[in-house]
Amino acid sequence: MRMTDLIEKKRDGLSLSQEEINWMIAGYTAGSIPDYQMSAMCMAILLRGMGDREVLDLTMAMLHSGEVLDLSPIAGIKADKHSTGGVGDKTSLVLCPMVAACGLKIAKMSGRGLGHTGGTIDKLESIPGFSTALTEEQFFDNVNRHGIAIMGQTADLAPADRKLYALRDVTGTVPSIPLIVSSIMSKKLASGADVIVLDVKCGDGSFMKTPEQAEVLADSLTRIGRLAGKKCAAIITDMDQPLGFAVGNALEVREAVQVLSGQEQGDLLKLCLVLGSCMLTEAGSAASREEAEQMLLDAVTSGRALAKLAEMVSAQGGDASVIYHPELLPSAPVQWELPCDQNGVIARIHAENVGLVSMKLGGGRATKEDVIDPAVGVVLHHKVGDSVAKGESLATVHAPDESHAHEALEALRACFDISEGPVTRPPFIHKIL
Numbered sequence: 460m461r462m463t464d465l466i467e468k469k470r471d472g473l474s475l476s477q478e479e480i481n482w483m484i485a486g487y488t489a490g491s492i493p494d495y496q497m498s499a500m501c502m503a504i505l506l507r508g509m510g511d512r513e514v515l516d517l518t519m520a521m522l523h524s525g526e527v528l529d530l531s532p533i534a535g536i537k538a539d540k541h542s543t544g545g546v547g548d549k550t551s552l553v554l555c556p557m558v559a560a561c562g563l564k565i566a567k568m569s570g571r572g573l574g575h576t577g578g579t580i581d582k583l584e585s586i587p588g589f590s591t592a593l594t595e596e597q598f599f600d601n602v603n604r605h606g607i608a609i610m611g612q613t614a615d616l617a618p619a620d621r622k623l624y625a626l627r628d629v630t631g632t633v634p635s636i637p638l639i640v641s642s643i644m645s646k647k648l649a650s651g652a653d654v655i656v657l658d659v660k661c662g663d664g665s666f667m668k669t670p671e672q673a674e675v676l677a678d679s680l681t682r683i684g685r686l687a688g689k690k691c692a693a694i695i696t697d698m699d700q701p702l703g704f705a706v707g708n709a710l711e712v713r714e715a716v717q718v719l720s721g722q723e724q725g726d727l728l729k730l731c732l733v734l735g736s737c738m739l740t741e742a743g744s745a746a747s748r749e750e751a752e753q754m755l756l757d758a759v760t761s762g763r764a765l766a767k768l769a770e771m772v773s774a775q776g777g778d779a780s781v782i783y784h785p786e787l788l789p790s791a792p793v794q795w796e797l798p799c800d801q802n803g804v805i806a807r808i809h810a811e812n813v814g815l816v817s818m819k820l821g822g823g824r825a826t827k828e829d830v831i832d833p834a835v836g837v838v839l840h841h842k843v844g845d846s847v848a849k850g851e852s853l854a855t856v857h858a859p860d861e862s863h864a865h866e867a868l869e870a871l872r873a874c875f876d877i878s879e880g881p882v883t884r885p886p887f888i889h890k891i892l
Contacts, residue, residue: 462486462496469503477516484520488619494626501623501632509637514679515686517637521645524619530566530651532599536742537566539652540734541643543676546664546814547701551579551609552715554731556768559607560758561735561751563744566602567609568616568650571824580611585709585789585833589777607771617645633666640679644687654690654741656734657681661889662699664810670695670889677892690741694733695889700808700843703727707822707836707857709788716785719765725842726887732756733888789834791857793864797871799847806878808843816870820858835859837871844884847877 460482469475475483483500486492509517530537538558542548555565569579569591580591591611593601601608620642627633647655657680660666661673677693684691703726705714717723718731736751745751758764769782781787817823821832838855841847853875858864 462492462500466496466499466503469500469507472507474510474513475516477512480513480516481520484517484524484619488524488622497623497626498630498632501627501630501635501638504637505632505635511679511682511686514637514640515683518641518644518648518683518687521617521619521623521641522648524645525617525649526613526615527649528568528595528616528651530599533564533566533602535564536654536744537564537602537652538654538656538738538742539565539567539647539650540656540658540738541647542658543643543660543666545660545698545702546810546817547703547706547711548660549579549582549703549705549711549715550658550727550730550734552582552712552768553718553727553764554734555607555609556719556771557731557755557758557764558735558738559605559771560763560767561739561744561754562606563654563739563742564602565607565609566598566650566652567607568612568646569609570612579609581831581833582708582711583609583777585712586772586777586781587787589772590775593775601771601774605767605770605774607767608775609771612646616649620645636676636679639676640683643680644683647684648687648689652689654738655684655692656737656741657684657691657693658730658734659693659695660698661695662697662810664701664814665698674890674892677890681892692737692741693892694730694737695892696730697885697887697889698810699885701810701813701839702730704839704842705836706813706817706838707820708831708833709790710836710838710857712781713785713788716765716768716782719759719768721759728759729887733891737891791832791834791836791859793856793858793861795856795858795864795868796852797854797856797868799849799851799853799875799877800872801877802849803847803877803879804882805841805843805845805847805853805875806882807876808839809874809876812874813837813839813871816856816867816874819870820856820863820867832859835863837867842884844882 659677667673739745739751769779773779820835
């Protein structure tokens, strides 16, 4: 078999066989197929596409390029959730304890962030002492004992995806739907969960800019998940403004605690109820979405969901007292308000740019080597459609020093569009697949 022949075959719009895909991924992972040939293949896939059978074969080849986590030592049905990423996305910190408090096992592997803000692992590590470096035995034991554990992804999980993603990032082939789907699903399938729920973002702060683009991706993700024998659902949600109010690692943990304590009932709670109801119904833990949402709300109002988060934190070496006293979380030394300069209605909050403000404060990574400052970030005080008065605070910047605070305030001011007339609030949940 020759790589040149496979490139020409896909260039001409023909389908690759399972044997050809397996050979290609094995060779690229081992280093016998060079980057320049795989770059050509990625471009051919971007331009010509792939059928479902090819995408499934590509996903499974990438899945089996490394370790596949066997969750059979964990009793019962195991669930996992994936988000395509966004600004202020602390969903896992709220959703996972809520679902675990309803009796469904959460065995989740998460990654660190690169770009706008930190990933789930970075947010959790802003809790003093919290460790995501669990062995498989510790991971299994924690899920069996507590119903929930979140650990960092192992280096051996889908190594073909890690190598291929780095190549796509520098060759203009990131937008390929077959390559996105195989990348996401190879890691999710390697993580071993029985139920997978996908939060596909669309809008300014996400990769998919329109609901139509997001629906194509979500539809393909769920089809491949089901073809692989998993119970799978997807929700398309808005990311034209940050999710919730906080953007920054410890700040997002604090907001997650507020939601689990019943102090906030905005878009973050709404998203967790929709995602959680899909998890519970797909797992057979609830007969309907309405029943599932009530179960989740009861877990919050009873305090069981917050207690489950504290239980997980304690089990993974963290200081659980911060869950009940979030003022103990890391705090930035400089906290300045951004005043509104006119009366009106907030017409838009540019999500991506808010994320970049947080990143430049130290809340995210421009490169893999950057060290995150857990205390910094931005807290919004309003959402799109809210009326505001001149002099009223639009947001608070949490900065490491006054120089960073000055720069952040100037950049943040440009993130808000204020209108004189009424503004229609955008739909938050676009579609459930």
